[in-house]
Amino acid sequence: MSIVLREIRFSYGEKKILDRISLTVREKEHIGILGGSGSGKSTLLKILAGLYPVKEGYCEVAGEHAPEGIRKRVAVVMQTPGLFPLSIRENITCGHSMTEEKVWEAVRAAQLEEWVRGLTDGLDSLVGERGGNISGGQAQRIAIARAIAKDAPVVLLDEPTSALDGETADALLRAMERLTEGKTVIHVTHREETIQNYDRILVLKGGKLFEKES
Amino acid sequence: MRKSLSRVFGRLGGAMTYCFLLLLRCPVDTVLCIINALFLRHVFQTIEGGDERGLWMTCALFGVANLCLFLYNGTLWGRFAVFSAKLVGKLKQFLFESMLKLPMERIEEKSTGAWLTRLNGDVTMTLNLLTGALNLPHLVFATVRVAVTAVLFGKISLLLLAVELAVLVPHMFLRQRFVVRPMERLTKEAQDTMEHATVYLETTVECADTIRLYEAEDLLLMRYRESSLSVVKARLCSNVRKTLGELLQMLLSRGGYLLLFCFGCEMISTGKLDFGTLTEALQYRSGMLMGSMMWLNSYAEVRKNSVGLKRMEEIYGTEE
Numbered sequence: 001m002s003i004v005l006r007e008i009r010f011s012y013g014e015k016k017i018l019d020r021i022s023l024t025v026r027e028k029e030h031i032g033i034l035g036g037s038g039s040g041k042s043t044l045l046k047i048l049a050g051l052y053p054v055k056e057g058y059c060e061v062a063g064e065h066a067p068e069g070i071r072k073r074v075a076v077v078m079q080t081p082g083l084f085p086l087s088i089r090e091n092i093t094c095g096h097s098m099t100e101e102k103v104w105e106a107v108r109a110a111q112l113e114e115w116v117r118g119l120t121d122g123l124d125s126l127v128g129e130r131g132g133n134i135s136g137g138q139a140q141r142i143a144i145a146r147a148i149a150k151d152a153p154v155v156l157l158d159e160p161t162s163a164l165d166g167e168t169a170d171a172l173l174r175a176m177e178r179l180t181e182g183k184t185v186i187h188v189t190h191r192e193e194t195i196q197n198y199d200r201i202l203v204l205k206g207g208k209l210f211e212k213e214s
Numbered sequence: 215m216r217k218s219l220s221r222v223f224g225r226l227g228g229a230m231t232y233c234f235l236l237l238l239r240c241p242v243d244t245v246l247c248i249i250n251a252l253f254l255r256h257v258f259q260t261i262e263g264g265d266e267r268g269l270w271m272t273c274a275l276f277g278v279a280n281l282c283l284f285l286y287n288g289t290l291w292g293r294f295a296v297f298s299a300k301l302v303g304k305l306k307q308f309l310f311e312s313m314l315k316l317p318m319e320r321i322e323e324k325s326t327g328a329w330l331t332r333l334n335g336d337v338t339m340t341l342n343l344l345t346g347a348l349n350l351p352h353l354v355f356a357t358v359r360v361a362v363t364a365v366l367f368g369k370i371s372l373l374l375l376a377v378e379l380a381v382l383v384p385h386m387f388l389r390q391r392f393v394v395r396p397m398e399r400l401t402k403e404a405q406d407t408m409e410h411a412t413v414y415l416e417t418t419v420e421c422a423d424t425i426r427l428y429e430a431e432d433l434l435l436m437r438y439r440e441s442s443l444s445v446v447k448a449r450l451c452s453n454v455r456k457t458l459g460e461l462l463q464m465l466l467s468r469g470g471y472l473l474l475f476c477f478g479c480e481m482i483s484t485g486k487l488d489f490g491t492l493t494e495a496l497q498y499r500s501g502m503l504m505g506s507m508m509w510l511n512s513y514a515e516v517r518k519n520s521v522g523l524k525r526m527e528e529i530y531g532t533e534e
Contacts, residue, residue, distance in 0.1 A: 046423070049423075049427060051423050051426060051427070071427055071429075072429075075427075076424075076427050078423070082421040082424030084417055084430065085413050085414070085417060086433070090433060094429065094430035095433025129416075130420070132322065
């Protein structure tokens, strides 16, 4: 199994967010999780990404259960791209040694090649503070390129298209196809149309996870 | 800068009070120098003449004059402090209001670090310019001090004044060329680099999850270290220049002193001067030297801080 969650509970102080969540995901399976605002879907994703420690229950991702180990096995694309005020290259490699070809491969897969080649400094162009020098769609695609370059077996998506307009969101979804190809995917969203082709769709409500009724 | 100043006072008010307080304060340093000079002259003259009563009288007058000057100066600085505090409040409020009215594209064209620097650094720079030590007030005080003491020095002996000028002018030139100007550049460099370092610090908070997920700690640490090192480097270079300035002062200030003594002794031996008058001249010389140093330091600070004033104008505009 790629992901195993057993009896996961999580709360912020007194407020219960996740209540006895159990989930098993097979390798290369694509799971969509639907949930409204405040349903705990981002919290669940952060647990799966190894960003929050599991205090109650058991979480295993790609054979790892320690948060540090989990973080090495997942690639995450969030609502905000989380770009560093550095160059496109550094935002993709995150300072790790990577061949030029691999960087371009990620750029190509994220459908950024044409744009990057058109820039005076190419991959060394600065994105600015919070990606201020580039558009929201380009910023999110750099985040996707970064996730592609990481080449992790599990991909977690937290509404990566929520802040984008329809056309840009569609282009981004196409870019994400390459990212999710042959990987285990968990995509949390409140828009069902973005996950309608997934293997399974679950609903997170009141801190509990249900199979979606067809 | 004059236009920028009149614009800022035009918006905040208080220009007349500011000028009035400056005018009242500017003779203090000069008067103190004259009191010291006259005291030393009379003390040595009374000692030479064996006039014990005159000596006591001189000391008493010196004490009273210093006390009066102290009270006058204290009262004025008290007023000035109240004026400064009010000005700080007005300026910050005015700047905040102006920022709220800025169009979005103007706000977005600068990084958060740059805006924070502007709100904190540039306001502080402007306030320092108007009210801080070794800034605009001291520039005025130093001008008065140098002019008056030079005239009094020249009245005692034009030869001694010429000797002093022969040392003082190169001293000030070298100081300006090799100390003050490079230090201005280094300070600006340090400030710019500090802005970058602030941006990296913000990123570590805002992108904490991404940094952990993609193990980018080393990358950001390296970049932060680079900008911190640049700040340290600029500060180190600045300290080297400062030391050079101190060295110049030791060399040329003491050298000038010795020269004046040599010429003074010669004049005493030929009966053109008495020792009391020489000590008075040395006091005026000290006033000239201190005044010149203060003038140059204040001028450098005024130039540096006027950058803050000009940058603030980008927020509230230059139209009256």
